[in-house]
Amino acid sequence: GAGVSQSPRYKVTKRGQDVALRCDPISGHVSLYWYRQALGQGPEFLTYFNYEAQQDKSGLPNDRFSAERPEGSISTLTIQRTEQRDSAMYRCASSLRPGLAGGPYEQYFGPGTRLTVT
Amino acid sequence: AQKITQTQPGMFVQEKEAVTLDCTYDTSDPSYGLFWYKQPSSGEMIFLIYQGSYDQQNATEGRYSLNFQKARKSANLVISASQLGDSAMYFCAMREGMNNRLAFGKGNQVVVIP
Numbered sequence: 001g002a003g004v005s006q007s008p009r010y011k012v013t014k015r016g017q018d019v020a021l022r023c024d025p026i027s028g029h030v031s032l033y034w035y036r037q038a039l040g041q042g043p044e045f046l047t048y049f050n051y052e053a054q055q056d057k058s059g060l061p062n063d064r065f066s067a068e069r070p071e072g073s074i075s076t077l078t079i080q081r082t083e084q085r086d087s088a089m090y091r092c093a094s095s096l097r098p099g100l101a102g103g104p105y106e107q108y109f110g111p112g113t114r115l116t117v118t
Numbered sequence: 119a120q121k122i123t124q125t126q127p128g129m130f131v132q133e134k135e136a137v138t139l140d141c142t143y144d145t146s147d148p149s150y151g152l153f154w155y156k157q158p159s160s161g162e163m164i165f166l167i168y169q170g171s172y173d174q175q176n177a178t179e180g181r182y183s184l185n186f187q188k189a190r191k192s193a194n195l196v197i198s199a200s201q202l203g204d205s206a207m208y209f210c211a212m213r214e215g216m217n218n219r220l221a222f223g224k225g226n227q228v229v230v231i232p
Contacts, residue, residue, distance in 0.1 A: 031218065033218075033219070033220075035220075040224075040225075041224055041225075042122075042209045042211070042222030042223055042224055042225055043163070043209075044222070045219040045220065045221070048218055048219060055218065056217070056218065056219060059219065089161070091163065093163075098218045099151060099213045099218050104151060104153075104168035104170070106153060106165045106168055107153075107165070107220060108165065109155075109163035109165075111161065111162060112161060
């Protein structure tokens with residue numbers, strides 16, 4: 001079956017521009033997560049949703065970052081007024097249920113969007 | 119404070135040998151889960167194995183096993199009979215208590231040599 005997909009795979013933008021990164025989770029997965037991964041580091045949590053409800057956005061670095069999942073499926077991570085420090089791999093993941101439901105409910109990751117801000 | 123610590127330098131392992139990757143974690147919550155992911159040079163993140171804090175037995179998945187020592191707060195990954203395709207970065211991660219997020223370590227680099 002289809003895994004998590006993300007688009008675009010690569011995005012180069014100029015400082016000050018807004019970007020929107022899209023994530024299409026595995027069909028039927030309730031929970032969707034956004035992470036950011038710097039080179040040579042592990043992924044760092046940004047935010048997550050159960051269905052359309054944003055449950056935790058404590059990892060978003062500042063108010064230039066926002067995310068939505070309006071119909072409980074596809075999600076968009078938006079970065080306004082991009083800065084060079086925003087350059088990273090942005091990864092989306094989904095899980096069948098939230099981990100709080102009990103059981104592993106491992107997260108399946110998409111291929112990521114490599115964002116470069118020039 | 120770092121939730122997950124992976125401090126081994128890059129490791130070279132002979133094909134068909136076993137390799138152990140260290141992971142220690144820090145939590146005061148009695149309910150947590152530990153995960154290992156593989157990231158090959160292609161960049162994808164591949165789920166390998168899960169251990170719950172209340173699980174009585176160490177998790178195993180094919181050639182992967184988790185050496186879970188709760189009192190020491192360690193969750194080492196053991197890869198048996200290494201293959202060339204095992205060359206990758208390996209990340210340990212934890213989900214704790216009521217949080218649904220994963221906290222990742224910095225990873226262990228493994229290179230399998232023929």
